Amino acid sequence: MAFIDEIQFHARAGEGGGGVVRWRHEKGKEFAGAAGGNGGKGGDVFVRAVRDVNILARHKAVKLFAAGNGEDGQNWSRQGRAGDDLYIDLPIGSIITNSETKRVVELVEDGQIEKILHGGRGGLGNEYFKASTNVRPEQSTGGMQPEEAGFIVELDLIADAGLIGLPNAGKSSLLNALTSAHAKVGSYQFTTLDPNLGALPGGYILADIPGLIEGASEGKGLGHKFLKHVKRTKMLLHLVSLEDVAAIEKNYLSIRKELEKYGNGLTDKKEVIILTKTDLVDTKAIKEARKILGSHSKDILEVSVLDDESIKKLSEAITERLTVK
Ligand SMILES: Nc1nc2c(ncn2[C@@H]2O[C@H](COP(=O)(O)OP(=O)(O)OP(=O)(O)O)[C@@H](O)[C@H]2O)c(=O)[nH]1
Numbered sequence: 534m535a536f537i538d539e540i541q542f543h544a545r546a547g548e549g550g551g552g553v554v555r556w557r558h559e560k561g562k563e564f565a566g567a568a569g570g571n572g573g574k575g576g577d578v579f580v581r582a583v584r585d586v587n588i589l590a591r592h593k594a595v596k597l598f599a600a601g602n603g604e605d606g607q608n609w610s611r612q613g614r615a616g617d618d619l620y621i622d623l624p625i626g627s628i629i630t631n632s633e634t635k636r637v638v639e640l641v642e643d644g645q646i647e648k649i650l651h652g653g654r655g656g657l658g659n660e661y662f663k664a665s666t667n668v669r670p671e672q673s674t675g676g677m678q679p680e681e682a683g684f685i686v687e688l689d690l691i692a693d694a695g696l697i698g699l700p701n702a703g704k705s706s707l708l709n710a711l712t713s714a715h716a717k718v719g720s721y722q723f724t725t726l727d728p729n730l731g732a733l734p735g736g737y738i739l740a741d742i743p744g745l746i747e748g749a750s751e752g753k754g755l756g757h758k759f760l761k762h763v764k765r766t767k768m769l770l771h772l773v774s775l776e777d778v779a780a781i782e783k784n785y786l787s788i789r790k791e792l793e794k795y796g797n798g799l800t801d802k803k804e805v806i807i808l809t810k811t812d813l814v815d816t817k818a819i820k821e822a823r824k825i826l827g828s829h830s831k832d833i834l835e836v837s838v839l840d841d842e843s844i845k846k847l848s849e850a851i852t853e854r855l856t857v858k
């Protein structure tokens with residue numbers, strides 16, 4: 534499932550430090566020679582790929598990403614300290630476009646580093662200008678201005694598994710419990726209007742899409758436009774609420790029917806049924822539900838978002854299924 538999320542940010546590399554005019558002082562000789570050092574180079578700005586889809590949201594509040602400025606040159610011909618480089622962490626799958634130059638950088642693997650802005654060069658101190666024709670140079674130059682630009686980051690993520698099910702089945706609640714996502718949860722239908730993403734501890738990405746209803750494949754409700762995204766996932770996590778065990782088969786089949794009508798191989802995908810809200814029913818009802826749905830699938834898991842132990846078990850079970858080819 535490929536979802537595009539987008540942020541914009543402004544970044545500036547570091548200014549070069551200025552060159553300085555200094556003189557060597559020796560006993561009896563006040564201006565023994567030019568000794569002004571060059572300025573330090575300004576820091577560069579890099580982007581670095583990390584396995585963390587939620588980092589984009591944290592960057593949204595940052596007004597400006599700035600690398601360190603180089604320091605001015607010093608006496609005794611010493612060069613100024615270079616400015617600190619800045620690394621901006623972005624999720625794997627980020628496509629970064631410089632709005633001015635239109636240069637595009639793509640982060641495709643964990644830890645990948647790309648330079649996006651160059652720091653300014655340091656200026657020249659007076660020692661640099663020393664020559665036989667210029668034994669007491671008074672010149673120095675200022676540091677160079679750094680590169681600066683606006684950037685657009687688009688996230689083209691392929692989710693490994695999609696959470697599907699009727700409205701209110703508990704998809705967003707489960708995404709939040711399994712990952713560090715903060716999807717909106719509500720006791721009414723169609724709480725989710727746009728897809729949400731989250732990453733399991735091992736890095737696998739789950740996508741929570743709006744609830745599907747009968748007729749979704751023909752455009753009813755909201756889920757239909759997201760069905761196309763489910764096409765690219767490896768696995769479907771089909772959530773079925775235990776709240777109404779009597780209707781559980783009908784509910785399950787209504788979603789299967791929509792997947793079938795949509796075509797595109799959705800029904801051929803590996804499907805894991807997840808019985809949700811176990812805390813609302815007794816073990817007898819869970820057994821009953823397993824028996825009813827057992828004729829449709831052999832892989833049935835259960836969970837309650839109120840039970841941490843069940844969340845941990847489910848997280849491991851999903852990771853295991855995504856890892857096995
Ligand atoms: N008791 C209990 N309530 C749950 C559990 N999981 C979800 N809920 C509740 O069920 C309701 C629906 O949860 P959501 O996570 O918004 O469901 P959804 O499937 O994302 O719904 P849509 O986005 O509308 O499709 C909310 O009131 C949740 O608090 C659970 O394990 N136990």
Ligand SMILES: [Mg+2]
Nearest residue numbers: 704705724725
């Ligand atoms: Mg939801």
